[in-house]
Amino acid sequence: MARHVVATVDEIPPGARKRVEVEGRGIAVFNIGGAYFAIADRCPHEGASLCDGRLTALVEASEPGRYVLSRRGELVRCPWHGWEFDIRTGRSWCDPKRLKVRSYETSVEVGGAEATELQAETFPVSVEARFVVVEA
Amino acid sequence: MDDTDRPAPLSRFAGGVDCDLHPAVPGMDVLLPYLDDYWREMVAVRALDRLNLSLTSYPKGAPITCRPDWRPADGSWPGASLEAMRRHVLDYYRPGLGILNPLYGGTLMHSEDMAAALCRATNDWIRDAWLNRDPRLRASIVIPVHNTALAVEEIERCAEDPRFIQVLMLVSGEVTLGRRQLWPIYAAAERLGLAVGVHAGSAYRSAPTSVGWPSYFVEDYISQSAAFEQQLQSLIAEGVFAKFPGLRIVMIESGLTWLSGYIWRADKTWKGVRAEVPWVTRLPSAILRDHVRFTVQPVDDADAAKGIGRLVEHLGSDELFLFSTDYPHWQYEGDDALPPDLPEALLRKIVHDNPLATYPRLLKPATAAAEMPA
Numbered sequence: 001m002a003r004h005v006v007a008t009v010d011e012i013p014p015g016a017r018k019r020v021e022v023e024g025r026g027i028a029v030f031n032i033g034g035a036y037f038a039i040a041d042r043c044p045h046e047g048a049s050l051c052d053g054r055l056t057a058l059v060e061a062s063e064p065g066r067y068v069l070s071r072r073g074e075l076v077r078c079p080w081h082g083w084e085f086d087i088r089t090g091r092s093w094c095d096p097k098r099l100k101v102r103s104y105e106t107s108v109e110v111g112g113a114e115a116t117e118l119q120a121e122t123f124p125v126s127v128e129a130r131f132v133v134v135e136a
Numbered sequence: 137m138d139d140t141d142r143p144a145p146l147s148r149f150a151g152g153v154d155c156d157l158h159p160a161v162p163g164m165d166v167l168l169p170y171l172d173d174y175w176r177e178m179v180a181v182r183a184l185d186r187l188n189l190s191l192t193s194y195p196k197g198a199p200i201t202c203r204p205d206w207r208p209a210d211g212s213w214p215g216a217s218l219e220a221m222r223r224h225v226l227d228y229y230r231p232g233l234g235i236l237n238p239l240y241g242g243t244l245m246h247s248e249d250m251a252a253a254l255c256r257a258t259n260d261w262i263r264d265a266w267l268n269r270d271p272r273l274r275a276s277i278v279i280p281v282h283n284t285a286l287a288v289e290e291i292e293r294c295a296e297d298p299r300f301i302q303v304l305m306l307v308s309g310e311v312t313l314g315r316r317q318l319w320p321i322y323a324a325a326e327r328l329g330l331a332v333g334v335h336a337g338s339a340y341r342s343a344p345t346s347v348g349w350p351s352y353f354v355e356d357y358i359s360q361s362a363a364f365e366q367q368l369q370s371l372i373a374e375g376v377f378a379k380f381p382g383l384r385i386v387m388i389e390s391g392l393t394w395l396s397g398y399i400w401r402a403d404k405t406w407k408g409v410r411a412e413v414p415w416v417t418r419l420p421s422a423i424l425r426d427h428v429r430f431t432v433q434p435v436d437d438a439d440a441a442k443g444i445g446r447l448v449e450h451l452g453s454d455e456l457f458l459f460s461t462d463y464p465h466w467q468y469e470g471d472d473a474l475p476p477d478l479p480e481a482l483l484r485k486i487v488h489d490n491p492l493a494t495y496p497r498l499l500k501p502a503t504a505a506a507e508m509p510a
Binding site for chain 2: 056059061064065078082092
């Protein structure tokens with residue numbers, strides 16, 4: 001497990017997402033209200049890129065006809081068949097124990113000596129900016 | 137074949153529950169005593185006694201309506217005689233209990249009041265002419281299904297007699313079965329410990345196929361299973377089982393082989409579109425296992441024992457299927473009311489355990505009810 005700088009914070013503002021490659025693996029990085037979350041960018045169903053999915057709220061019902069919306073923008077729907085995944089955990093809504101994508105730890109690092117040591121092979125890290133780091 | 141040529145009664149059905157017997161209303165004359173003054177007058181004035189109120193799904197003369205060796209020689213209605221039912225089923229297979237599902241046009245009248253009057257009379261006639269004459273019999277309540285308030289009234293009236301153990305509806309009425317306008321029926325059934333039976337047949341308010349009107353009986357007959365599939369999906373999607381967690385639906389004469397393909401598609405598709413029906417919080421197959429049961433005649437599989445076995449495996453439950461002869465309909469030959477090579481454990485579930493678990497009222501003593509005034 002290594003830490004990889006994958007983006008500047010400016011590249012992924014709240015509500016946005018970015019697909020990155022880390023050691024050959026596709027990872028989707030999301031910003032939910034200023035916090036960053038990273039999940040494997042491959043739907044376990046048929047392999048679509050979750051990074052291309054629509055963000056959605058958690059939709060529940062207290063009974064038929066009574067809709068309850070929460071956690072707006074915290075789930076992503078697979079662009080191919082609509083399966084929902086919790087961006088915070090990688091777990092699917094329908095079968096959270098068995099059907100999930102890998103979730104990665106993230107952090108934000110300020111540029112400088114520490115950040116430049118984490119420099120990804122192809123990602124230039126400057127001293128001034130703040131960076132998104134994924135442990136993968 | 138003459139009745140006297142039959143081999144000895146079969147022990148493997150003995151003491152079980154036959155979940156689909158069809159007593160026929162032979163004519164309006166038997167219902168007259170149970171109609172009020174107004175409707176008795178109308179039967180005469182409007183010549184209602186000349187109406188054939190049998191269901192189009194089972195025309196009297198159609199081969200499928202009655203097994204040849206069960207067909208009355210005098211041309212009377214198949215299923216109209218309790219003595220014949222005893223000879224052909226009750227004393228032959230020797231089930232401990234048999235459930236009567238009267239298929240009669242009263243339930244389908246366009247006039248809601250006429251439907252209510254005919255259903256009320258039918259239920260009372262069933263009680264007097266069948267239930268009171270054979271302690272093995274239980275019955276479904278026929279209801280004026282197109283008027284929910286009147287239907288609930290009739291359910292509550294009949295349910296005082298514990299020998300009424302189910303509410304009967306046809307698979308194709310005026311609306312899809314999951315619609316909220318029908319929910320008071322399900323609420324009453326759940327509250328009173330009645331299952332809701334959904335039987336093959338149509339009110340013909342809409343085309344019996346989803347693509348238009350057929351020309352032939354065979355089209356109507358074969359497309360019944362599609363109606364069952366659509367109604368099952370309606371019940372699940374509209375949230376009937378979320379609203380009524382104690383409700384049991386029994387699909388009667390639905391056929392079975394469509395289930396496998398249906399449940400696969402229902403489970404798969406739910407994962408992608410479940411947000412439009414967020415009250416459906418479990419796989420449709422899991423909901424089906426908890427709430428839906430199926431009578432086993434007709435079994436539309438060349439190798440029925442293997443077919444049922446595959447369904448048990450695919451659906452993950454041996455509790456879904458209920459023994460039924462479907463008397464007097466012609467679904468099988470000889471003594472094969474169930475496939476002869478069913479495994480013993482599964483046979484016991486289908487004949488004994490599953491019906492008792494499906495119909496809680498079967499476990500209630502029925503003796504007190506016989507004293508109930510008409």
